[in-house]
Amino acid sequence: MLYKYKKDYQKIAMGLLSFIAELKDISRLQSELKWYDAEDNRNLYLWKDDSNDFVGIVGIEENDDIVIVRHITVSPAVRNEGVSFKILDDLQNLYSEKKIMGNIETTNLITKWEMKNGSGK
Incomplete structure (x- = not known):
């Protein structure tokens, strides 16, 4: 289930985003979080699994008819579980x-x- 990012989740979000190679540097990671916070059409969502743990994150940019997935990553422990x-x-x-x-x-x-899914909306 998706949970919209809020400041309480900052350490979790940073941990998950750090699995992305380009975001390993802490200053780059912090500037990316600020980038998502800067505009209402940019959002981060954390994803909880069935055991109620945050194991994934997705960063999006919303436009009129589309949602662009800019970042998506999951914990290495669950990477092969779809x-x-x-x-x-x-x-x-x-x-x-x-x-x-x-x-x-x-x-x-x-x-x-x-x-x-056999689609593409």
């Missing part, structure tokens, strides 16, 4: 009227997710 697809499913439910798209880093995952 968590990314579950996150994208929940994101699609949250933004049901919009098409989910990726950026350069996330497009391959989005394409695989769309093929699994």
Whole structure:
């Protein structure tokens, strides 16, 4: 289940985002969190698994008809359990009227997710 980022989740969010190679540096990570906070159309969502642990995070930028997935990552402990697809499913439910798209880093995952679902909105 997705939970909208709030300051209480900062350490968890930073930990999850640090699994992304380009965000390993703490100053880069902090500036990325500030970037998401700077505009209302940018959001981070943390994802909890069935055992009620935060194990994933997705960063999005919302436009008129689309939601661009800028970052998505999951804890290495659950990486082979299809968590990314579950996150994208929940994101699609949250933004049901919009098409989910990726950026350069996330497009391959989005394409695989769309093929699994037999769609592309």
